[in-house]
Amino acid sequence: MLKKKVKKKLEKIVGSENFLDSQQDLIVYSYDATPDYQAIPDAVIKPKDTQDVSEIVKVCNEYKVPIVPRGSATNLCAGTTPLEGGLVMVFNHMKDILEIDEENLTVTVQPGLITLDMIKAVEEKGLFYPPDPSSMKISTIAGNINECSGGLRGLKYGVTRDYVIGLEFVMPNGDVVKTGGKLAKDVAGYDLTRLMVGSEGTLGIITEATLKLIPIPETKKTMLALYDSLEAAGNTVSKIISNRIIPATLEFLDQPTIQVVEDFAKIGLPTEAGAILLIEQDGPAEVVERDIERMAEICNETGALSVQVAATPEEGESLTSARRSALSALARLKPTTILEDATVPRSKIAEMVREIETIAERNNVRICTFGHAGDGNLHPTCMTDARDKEEMHRVETAFEEIFAKAIELGGTITGEHGVGVMKSPYLSWKVGEAGVDAMYGIKQAFDPNNIMNPGKIFAKDTRKRVVVQQ
Amino acid sequence: MTVMNRKRKKQIVNDFQTKMDYDELLNCMRCGFCLPSCPTYIETDGNEAASPRGRIALMKAVVDGKMEPDKDFEDQLSLCLGCRACEPACPSGVKYGHLLEEARDILESKKKHSPPVKLLRRVVFDQLFPHQNRMRKLSGLMWFYQKSGIQKVARATNMTKIAGKNMSTMEKVLPPIPSPARLKNRPSFVKAEGAVKKKVAFFSGCLMDTMFMQTNDATLYLLKKANCEVVIPQTQNCCGALHAHSGEKDTAKELAKKNIEAFEDGEFDYIISNAGGCGALLVEYDHLLKDESEWKERAQAFSNKVRDITEILYEVGLPDMELNSQIVTYQDSCHLRNVMRTAAAPRKLLQLIKGVSYMEMKDADQCCGSAGTYNIIEQEMSMQILDHKMRNVESTKAATIVTANPGCLLQMKLGIEREGKKDNMRAVHIVDLLAEAVRKKEEEKQTV
Numbered sequence: 001m002l003k004k005k006v007k008k009k010l011e012k013i014v015g016s017e018n019f020l021d022s023q024q025d026l027i028v029y030s031y032d033a034t035p036d037y038q039a040i041p042d043a044v045i046k047p048k049d050t051q052d053v054s055e056i057v058k059v060c061n062e063y064k065v066p067i068v069p070r071g072s073a074t075n076l077c078a079g080t081t082p083l084e085g086g087l088v089m090v091f092n093h094m095k096d097i098l099e100i101d102e103e104n105l106t107v108t109v110q111p112g113l114i115t116l117d118m119i120k121a122v123e124e125k126g127l128f129y130p131p132d133p134s135s136m137k138i139s140t141i142a143g144n145i146n147e148c149s150g151g152l153r154g155l156k157y158g159v160t161r162d163y164v165i166g167l168e169f170v171m172p173n174g175d176v177v178k179t180g181g182k183l184a185k186d187v188a189g190y191d192l193t194r195l196m197v198g199s200e201g202t203l204g205i206i207t208e209a210t211l212k213l214i215p216i217p218e219t220k221k222t223m224l225a226l227y228d229s230l231e232a233a234g235n236t237v238s239k240i241i242s243n244r245i246i247p248a249t250l251e252f253l254d255q256p257t258i259q260v261v262e263d264f265a266k267i268g269l270p271t272e273a274g275a276i277l278l279i280e281q282d283g284p285a286e287v288v289e290r291d292i293e294r295m296a297e298i299c300n301e302t303g304a305l306s307v308q309v310a311a312t313p314e315e316g317e318s319l320t321s322a323r324r325s326a327l328s329a330l331a332r333l334k335p336t337t338i339l340e341d342a343t344v345p346r347s348k349i350a351e352m353v354r355e356i357e358t359i360a361e362r363n364n365v366r367i368c369t370f371g372h373a374g375d376g377n378l379h380p381t382c383m384t385d386a387r388d389k390e391e392m393h394r395v396e397t398a399f400e401e402i403f404a405k406a407i408e409l410g411g412t413i414t415g416e417h418g419v420g421v422m423k424s425p426y427l428s429w430k431v432g433e434a435g436v437d438a439m440y441g442i443k444q445a446f447d448p449n450n451i452m453n454p455g456k457i458f459a460k461d462t463r464k465r466v467v468v469q470q
Numbered sequence: 471m472t473v474m475n476r477k478r479k480k481q482i483v484n485d486f487q488t489k490m491d492y493d494e495l496l497n498c499m500r501c502g503f504c505l506p507s508c509p510t511y512i513e514t515d516g517n518e519a520a521s522p523r524g525r526i527a528l529m530k531a532v533v534d535g536k537m538e539p540d541k542d543f544e545d546q547l548s549l550c551l552g553c554r555a556c557e558p559a560c561p562s563g564v565k566y567g568h569l570l571e572e573a574r575d576i577l578e579s580k581k582k583h584s585p586p587v588k589l590l591r592r593v594v595f596d597q598l599f600p601h602q603n604r605m606r607k608l609s610g611l612m613w614f615y616q617k618s619g620i621q622k623v624a625r626a627t628n629m630t631k632i633a634g635k636n637m638s639t640m641e642k643v644l645p646p647i648p649s650p651a652r653l654k655n656r657p658s659f660v661k662a663e664g665a666v667k668k669k670v671a672f673f674s675g676c677l678m679d680t681m682f683m684q685t686n687d688a689t690l691y692l693l694k695k696a697n698c699e700v701v702i703p704q705t706q707n708c709c710g711a712l713h714a715h716s717g718e719k720d721t722a723k724e725l726a727k728k729n730i731e732a733f734e735d736g737e738f739d740y741i742i743s744n745a746g747g748c749g750a751l752l753v754e755y756d757h758l759l760k761d762e763s764e765w766k767e768r769a770q771a772f773s774n775k776v777r778d779i780t781e782i783l784y785e786v787g788l789p790d791m792e793l794n795s796q797i798v799t800y801q802d803s804c805h806l807r808n809v810m811r812t813a814a815a816p817r818k819l820l821q822l823i824k825g826v827s828y829m830e831m832k833d834a835d836q837c838c839g840s841a842g843t844y845n846i847i848e849q850e851m852s853m854q855i856l857d858h859k860m861r862n863v864e865s866t867k868a869a870t871i872v873t874a875n876p877g878c879l880l881q882m883k884l885g886i887e888r889e890g891k892k893d894n895m896r897a898v899h900i901v902d903l904l905a906e907a908v909r910k911k912e913e914e915k916q917t918v
Contacts, residue, residue, distance in 0.1 A: 024542040027531045028524040033500045040536075073518075074502045092516040114506075138502045264561045328501040328561030335496040386496075 002042045006063050010045060010087075013055045018046040018093070029088040032075035033135075034422060035336045036386045041068070041082040048093045050168065050176060050207040057205065057451075058174035060087060066454050069201045071112065071143025074135040076339060077420025079147065079200050083455040089205065091140065097121055098208070104182040105213045106165065111142030111206050118211075128216040130157035133416070134324035142206045148198030150416035152280075152320060155374035156248045157214075159416065161197040166210030169196055172203075172447040182210060195442070200418050201453040203446045217282035220248070221292045222316025225299040225307045226273040230254045230357075230369060233275040234350030236302040237373045240279075241346055243298060245291050249280035250374025251323050257370040257381075260329040265322035273305065277373065278323055280316065326370045327381060334366075334383035340399055342406035343415030346376040355405045356380050363398040365391065377415035403429060424459035474540065478582075482539045485576040486532045491569065495530045498523065498564045504556035509837045510549055513854055519546055522556035522566050529573050544577055549851060551844055552715055553804035553837035558811070567809065568757060571714060578717025595718045599676055599708045600725055609680040610650035617649075643883035648683045660690045660700040667697040667786050669738040673729075673776075675748050676708035682876050688905035689744045689779055695908055696786045700742075706732040711751040714758065715842050726755045727765060730772045741772065744779040744901055746806025746875035747842065752776040753810055778806055779901055780815040780874065791907035792824040792914065798903075799831045799868035801838055801859070801882060803875035816874055816900050823907045829866040833859075838873075840881030852881075853888075860885045863895075871897040 002010075002021075011019045020026075021043040029044045031037065042065070047053045060067050066086025073080050082088050091112025098108040100122060107122055107129070115136040119129050132151035133139055139149065145167075150159040166180035179192040196203060227233045233252045240247065253261065254275050262269040270276065277299070281291045296307045310316040331337040344352045353369060356378070360367040371379035380402055382395050403413045403426050413419075413426045428436045440458055443450075474482075504522040505511050511521035518524040525546060531537035547570065554567045583591065598604055615621050625642075656679060670693065678686050693700050706729050710722035729752075733741055743749035751758070756773045759765040798820055807813045813835070821828045839845055839855030863871055863885070871886075873879045882897035889895075898906075 022542055023537055023540060024519050024528060024546060027537050028518040028521075028527055031500055031527060033502060035499060072502050072505065073500070090516075090518075135502065138505045261561075264563065325503070325561035328499060328503055329563075331497060331499040331501075331562035335493060337499050 002065065003063065006059060006065060007043070009059045010043070010056060013059070014045055014047055014052055018048070020044040020046075029070065029073075029090070030082065032070075032073040032078060032080040034076055034078040034081065034420070035338055037078040037081045037083075037421065039081050039083045039085070041088045042085050044088045044090060046090050046092055050170065053089070053170045053205050053207050054174045054176055056087070056089070057170050057172060060451050061173055061449055064449050064451060066451050067205070068453050069111075069142070069146070069205050071140030071146075072114075072135075072138045074139050074143065075147065075420065076341075076417040077414070077422040079418050079420035079453070079456055080143075081421070083421060086451070086454075091142065094207070095140070100125055100127070101182060102127070105215075106182045106210050107213055108166075108208065108210045109141050110208060111140060113141045115139050115141055115144055122213055123216060126216050127213040129163065129211060129213055131160045131163060134327065141209060141211075145197050145206055145209055146199060146201050147418040148416065150372065150375070150377060152249045152251060152323065152372065154372055154377070154416075155250055156246045161194060163212045164193055164197050164209060165212050167193050167196055167206055168208035169204040169206045172449065172452050176207070177204070180210065198418070200420060200456050202443060202456055203452060205452075217248075219285045219288050220280060220282040220313060220316065221288050222310040222313075222319055223279045223292055223296060223307060224270075224310070224319060225277040225279065225296075225304040226270050227276065227304055228274040230275040230353050231350050232303045233277045234353045234373065236277060236299050236304065237349050238347050239298050239302050240295055241374070243294070245295060247279050247291065247295065247374060248282045249278065249320065251278040251320075251371065252276065252373040253278070253323065253326060253370040254368055256333070256368045257326050257330060260332050261322050261326055263332065264325055264329045265318070267318050267322055269322065277304075278319055280320065323370075327379065330368055330381050330383060334385055336384045336386040337381060338384060338395060338399070339379055339381045339417075340402065341371070341377060341379055341415045341417045342402050342411060342413060343375070343377040344406050344409045344411035346374065348409040348411070349373055349376055349378075352376075352378060352406065352409060352411070356402060359398050359401045359405070363394045363401070365395050365398050367398065372415075375415075376411065400426075419457045421456060424457055427457065427459065474544075479539055482576060483532060483535070485579075486529070486539070486573070489576060490529060490533050490572055492533060494565055494569055495526060495533065497562055498526045498560075499562055500527070501561070503561060504559050504566075507555040507559040507836075509551055509553060509555070509839075509855055510851065513851060513858075520549060522560075522564075525550060526564070526566065526569065529569060539577075547573055547577065549848060551804070551837045551839070551841040551855075553841060554808040555804060555836065557808050571719070574715070574717040575719045576717075581717075591716075591718075595713055595716065595721055599712060600721065602676060602679070602707055605676050605680045605708075606650070606653045609647050609653055612644070612681070613647040613649055613653075616647055640880065640884060643880055643887055645682060645684065647681060653680055653683065656702070657690065658702050658704050660694050660702070662697040662699045663694050664697045666699045668740070668782065669699045670701075670740045670742050670782065671733055671736060671738045671775075672700050672702045673706065673709070673733075673741055673743045673748065673752060674702055675743070675745055677876055678745050678748070682899070685744065685876075685899045685902055688899075688901045689742070691905050692779070692783055692788065692901055692908065693742070696783055696788055698782070698786060701736055701738060703732040703736070709748040709751050710758075711747050712842060714751055719758075722751075723758060723762075726751075726758050726769065730755065730765070730768050733772060733775075734768065739775070740777045740782060741775045742777060742779050742782060744874075744899075746778065746803030746810065746812075747877055749776060749778050750805030750809035776810075778810055778812045778815070778874070780819055781812055783904070784815040784819055788819070788822070788904065789908055790824070790911045791822060791904065792911040793826055793903075793907045795825045796827070796870055797829050797866065797868045798823075798826045798870045798872055799829050799863060799866040800834060800872045800900075801831070801863075801878055802835045803873060803878050804837045804841070806874050807835055816872070819900070819904060820872060823904075824911075826907075829868055831866045831868070832862045834862075838878050838881045838885070840875075840877040842877060845881060845884075856881060856885050856888070860889050864889075869895055870903065871895070872900050872903055873897060874900050
C-alpha cells in the first residue's frame with residue numbers, strides 16, 4: 001500500500017485519471033507473458049511526458065517506492081512483473097513518432113510506440129527497421145530497447161542494440177539524461193546508450209529514442225526446406241553459414257511445433273515433416289536469386305527431403321508470420337508453456353539440438369524446439385502443467401542442464417528474452433562472480449535506493465532456480 | 471447495475487470456482503497477441519482491463535480468490551462486445567467467447583434486476599423470441615405502426631425521441647415490416663430452378679423471418695437460382711443467440727434442442743443461415759449442450775451441417791449478376807468471421823457483380839459496435855466505435871455498405887443516419903444485393 005501522502009503527490013503530477021489503484025487495475029497490471037509469475041502492484045501510473053516521469057521518479061526515490069516500467073507486458077522472463085509491488089508505469093500517453101528524418105535516416109520515437117506501427121511508418125518512406133521480435137505487433141519500442149529484443153532478421157541485420165543511436169532517459173534520482181544522437185560516430189565518454197539497451201528497466205526509464213534506419217531491401221524471397229529431423233536441419237544451417245551466405249532469416253521448427261502452428265495458421269505447412277527450415281533472403285534481385293539457388297542446393301546436399309520456394313511475397317509473408325506465432329501456438333498443448341532462449345555459436349547448433357533432445361528424454365519432459373537457427377538462438381519450449389509440482393521440478397532440472405550445456409559450448413543462458421527473474425539464478429554461470437559484481441556496481445551507482453525494477457537480473461541465490469511464485 | 475451485497479459476491483465466487491473452465495483460463499499464456507484485435511482495448515486507448523487478456527486475468531483472479539467480484543468487474547465484462555475477434559488472433563486457441571458466456575451467465579443468474587428491467591427481460595427472453603407466432607404478432611403491430619400513420623404522427627410530435635436518441639434513430643432505420651398476411655404465409659419448400667445441385671435446409675431465424683422477411687425471400691430466391699433444393703422445417707424457432715449472450719443460457723439450450731429436433735429428419739447436405747449472429751451459435755450447439763450426454767452427438771451432427779449462405783452460393787455458383795456502376799464495401803459480421811470463419815466468400819461474391827467496384831475498408835474485420843443488444847446497453851462505447859467505423863467507410867467512397875447480419879445492418883444504417891448521408895449512401899444485407907444483381911441481369915436479358 002502506498003502512503004496517502006505519496007498517492008496524493010503522484011496524483012498531483014499526472015492527474016487522478018492517470019493514477020489507477022482499483023482492485024481491477026491492480027490485477028491486470030500484475031503479470032506479463034511469463035508463466036506462473038504474478039504480483040500485485042500498489043498502483044498504476046500513466047505519465048504524459050518526460051517531465052511527468054522525472055517528477056514521479058523523484059517522489060518514488062524519496063519514499064523508496066519501486067517502479068516497474070511496462071510496455072505491453074509481452075516479457076518472457078518476468079521482467080515486467082511487479083514482484084516487490086510499487087508502481088507499474090505504462091506509456092499509453094507517450095506513443096508518438098516524433099520525427100522520421102529522411103536525410104539522416106533516423107526515426108525518433110516515444111517509448112510506448114508499438115514496434116510494428118513504427119516499422120510500417122518508416123517502410124512507407126522506403127526505409128527499414130530490421131529488428132522484428134515475434135511480438136512486434138503489440139510490443140513497444142522501449143520494451144524492445146530494455147530487453148534488447150532480437151527477432152527473425154537478427155542473423156543478417158543484428159538486434160535492437162545495433163539500431164539504437166540516441167536515448168533520453170530519466171535517472172532514478174529524476175535527472176534527465178540525453179545520450180548519442182543522429183550520429184554514426186560518437187565516443188564522447190562512456191557509451192550510456194548501449195548500457196541502457198538491455199538494462200531491463202533496472203537503471204532508468206527510457207522516455208525517447210532515436211533509431212537508425214537503413215534503405216529497404218529491393219526484393220525478398222522465402223523458401224521452405226523439409227527434413228526428417230531437427231538435427232539434419234541443423235547441419236544445413238552450419239553449411240549455409242560456412243559457405244559464406246548470410247540469409248536475412250534462417251528459422252527452424254520441429255515437428256510438434258509445425259503441427260500446432262499449422263493448427264492455428266492453416267497455411268498448409270507440411271505437418272508430416274520431422275523439421276522445417278524457413279529461409280529468407282533479401283536485397284537486389286540478382287543477389288537474392290543467386291543466394292536462394294545456392295541455399296536450395298545446400299539444403300538438398302545436406303539431406304533435405306524437399307525444398308520449395310514461395311511463389312509470391314504474400315505466401316512468404318504468411319510463412320514468416322506463422323513462425324512468429326510458434327510460442328503461443330505451443331500453448332495449445334498443455335496448460336503451462338515454459339520457453340527459454342539458450343543461445344550457442346551457430347556452428348554448434350546441431351550439437352545443441354541433439355543435446356536438448358537427450359536432456360528432455362533423460363528428465364522425462366516434453367520439449368519442443370524452434371527458433372532462430374541462423375544465429376544459434378534456440379527456443380526450447382517445455383509443455384507442462386504448473387499444478388504438477390513433481391513435473392515442474394523435472395522441467396527445472398532439464399532447463400538447468402540446457403543452460404549448462406549452452407555455456408559449455410560457448411553460448412549463453414539468454415539470447416534475447418533477458419534475465420529478469422527467470423534466469424537471474426544462472427547469471428553468474430555465464431558472466432562469473434566478477435561479472436555479476438561489476439554489473440551490481442553499475443546498478444548501485446545508478447540506483448542506490450534500488451527502486452528501479454527491483455528483484456530483476458540480480459538473484460538472491462545463485463543456481464537454485466526460482467519457480468512458481470503464485 | 472446493481473450494487474453487490476456480500477451474499478451475492480460469495481455466490482458468484484463459488485459459481486466461478488465450480489463452473490468456469492479452469493484449463494481454458496490457464497490456456498491463455500498472456501502473450502498479448504489478442505490486444506490489437508480488441509475494439510474496446512483500442513477505443514480505451516490501451517486499457518489492459520478492457521482487453522481479452524485482461525478480462526481473462528480478471529476471471530481467473532476471481533476463481534483464484536485474488537479478487538472479489540465487484541461492480542468494476544461486472545462493468546468490464548459488460549463492456550466487452552463479445553465480437554470474438556480475439557479468437558482468430560489467439561495462437562493458443564483460447565475460446566474466449568465460451569469463457570465470457572459462462573461468466574456472464576453466472577453474473578446474470580445471481581443478479582437482482584430492478585422490477586422494470588426484470589419484466590422487460592422476461593417478456594423479451596421468455597415470452598417473445600422463443601415463440602415465432604408472437605414474433606409475427608409483434609411484427610404485425612409494428613407494421614400497423616408504420617402503415618397506419620401513427621409513425622408519422624409519432625415522429626412529428628417527437629414522441630419517438632422520448633425513448634432516447636438511439637432508440638429514436640433506430641426506429642427510423644427499421645426496414646418496412648411485411649404485412650401480417652405475408653408474415654403468416656411462409657414457404658416450407660422451394661424447388662431448384664434447374665437440375666438439383668445441392669439439397670439444403672434453411673434456418674429462417676426469428677427476426678429474419680419477420681422484420682427482415684425480405685432478406686429471407688431473397689435468400690430463397692438465390693438458392694433457387696443456384697439450383698439448390700430448399701426445405702424450411704416449420705417447427706424451428708429462434709436460435710437462442712440473444713439468450714446465450716445475455717446470460718440466459720438455460721433458455722438458449724431449450725431453443726437449441728427444439729431446433730436440433732426440427733432439423734433431424736430430412737435429406738439435406740447443409741443447414742443454411744443468413745445471419746452471422748445466428749449461424750455462430752448454431753455451429754456451437756455442440757458446445758452449448760456439451761454437458762448433456764443425450765444431446766451431445768445430435769448437436770454435433772447439427773452443427774457440422776451449418777454453413778453461411780455466402781459459402782454455399784460461392785461454392786455452387788450464381789447466374790451472371792449486374793448492378794449500376796457503384797463502389798461497394800463490406801463490413802464483416804464478427805460472428806460470421808470469427809466464429810464461422812467465413813470472410814472470403816462474401817467478398818468474392820461481391821466482386822463477381824458486373825458494375826461493382828469493390829473497395830475493402832480499413833479494419834473491416836473490426837466490430838461495428840452493434841453486437842446484439844450492446845448498442846442499447848453500452849450506448850456510449852457503441853457510438854464511439856460506430857463513428858470510427860464511419861470514417862473508414864467514408865474513405866472508401868462507397869455508396870453501398872454490405873453486411874451479413876441484421877444487427878450489423880441496422881447499425882450501419884444508424885451510422886448513415888447519424889452522418890446525415892442517407893441520400894448518397896445505403897446499407898444492405900449481402901443477399902439482398904446479390905438478388906438485386908441477379909434480377910437486374912435477368913431483366914436485361916429478357917428485354918434484349
